[in-house]
Amino acid sequence: QKLPRIKILATGGTIAGKGASADHSAYTSGELPVKDLIGAVPGIEKVADITGEQISNVGSQDMSVAIWIKLNKRINEIYKNNEADGIVITHGTDTQEETAYFLSLTVRYDKPVVITGSMRPATAISADGPKNLYDAVTLAASKQAAHSGVLLVFNEYIFSGREAVKTSTTHLNAFTAPNSGPVGQVYDGKIVLYETPLRKTNKATPFDITGLASLPEVAVVELYADAPATAMNAYVAAGAKGIVTGGLGNGNLNKANTDAAVAAIKKGIPVVRASRVPTGRVTLLDETDDEKLGTIVSDDLMPQKARILLMLALTKTNDRKKIQQYFFEY
Numbered sequence: 001q002k003l004p005r006i007k008i009l010a011t012g013g014t015i016a017g018k019g020a021s022a023d024h025s026a027y028t029s030g031e032l033p034v035k036d037l038i039g040a041v042p043g044i045e046k047v048a049d050i051t052g053e054q055i056s057n058v059g060s061q062d063m064s065v066a067i068w069i070k071l072n073k074r075i076n077e078i079y080k081n082n083e084a085d086g087i088v089i090t091h092g093t094d095t096q097e098e099t100a101y102f103l104s105l106t107v108r109y110d111k112p113v114v115i116t117g118s119m120r121p122a123t124a125i126s127a128d129g130p131k132n133l134y135d136a137v138t139l140a141a142s143k144q145a146a147h148s149g150v151l152l153v154f155n156e157y158i159f160s161g162r163e164a165v166k167t168s169t170t171h172l173n174a175f176t177a178p179n180s181g182p183v184g185q186v187y188d189g190k191i192v193l194y195e196t197p198l199r200k201t202n203k204a205t206p207f208d209i210t211g212l213a214s215l216p217e218v219a220v221v222e223l224y225a226d227a228p229a230t231a232m233n234a235y236v237a238a239g240a241k242g243i244v245t246g247g248l249g250n251g252n253l254n255k256a257n258t259d260a261a262v263a264a265i266k267k268g269i270p271v272v273r274a275s276r277v278p279t280g281r282v283t284l285l286d287e288t289d290d291e292k293l294g295t296i297v298s299d300d301l302m303p304q305k306a307r308i309l310l311m312l313a314l315t316k317t318n319d320r321k322k323i324q325q326y327f328f329e330y
């Protein structure tokens, strides 16, 4: 029986990280090549017929729109040319949730795309990378991974790429899905899915970025007690095409930032109200009169994910109502 063909696209991160000693936390991410990552996973050759490609080799704190566009292009090409049955992306954890959501919205095929990484570098005692990679390959090789957008596998849990958020800076269970929980588990080489994500992904979104070399600049402005409008005004002056706020509570802006937001909107720059709080929603017309101000709400996307949707939305439209609809659908 022929094994499923899995392509590993490596981008860097701690999973490819190297430290001077096994018992110390200092290391540099994005050092080892993809063949070393595959070579460190015993038994993986029994799960799938694996090939690897290096897309980038960076700590994901240096992930960029340019690398996202390259990844998106390669994934679409692999499926168009029938080069693989499933794709696994290895990635740093710092921005893994952003890449997962970006690709969920932009890949044009309903085939398996699974993303993973690690918290400990490859050289550490009990490195978690090989197990996470084994689990990711197992999931990508199973038929169950299709039609769900990008799935993020970490520490034996499976999350929707839209919902996953890094919620620990150091622990091995670094990801959770604060609003919805995991969609399944992978354990002992077996996948158990409890549910499939309902938000639209892949072909069901209008975000075909084929041919684009960049995306409209969108900035995130974080709120806090007594926050001045300096950051928002500076981003607008620097030419931002959209602003997302990491607002207070249910997406509230203080007076200074409300005034700056209204001024930005008058210049044709959409402002999306998200929240710095990790669970719950930002809904229209709660404490803020969005109709009067012209603001858009993020629904339940955290600021870093709302930024991705706004960048993609701006490739299609500048219309407030349409952009708001995107936030309710995707």
Ligand SMILES: NC(=O)C[C@H](N)C(=O)O
Pocket: 012, 013, 014, 015, 029, 058, 059, 060, 061, 091, 092, 093, 094, 095, 117, 118, 119, 120
């Ligand atoms: N655990 C990790 O992967 C952290 C690292 N800074 C990265 O995102 O690449």
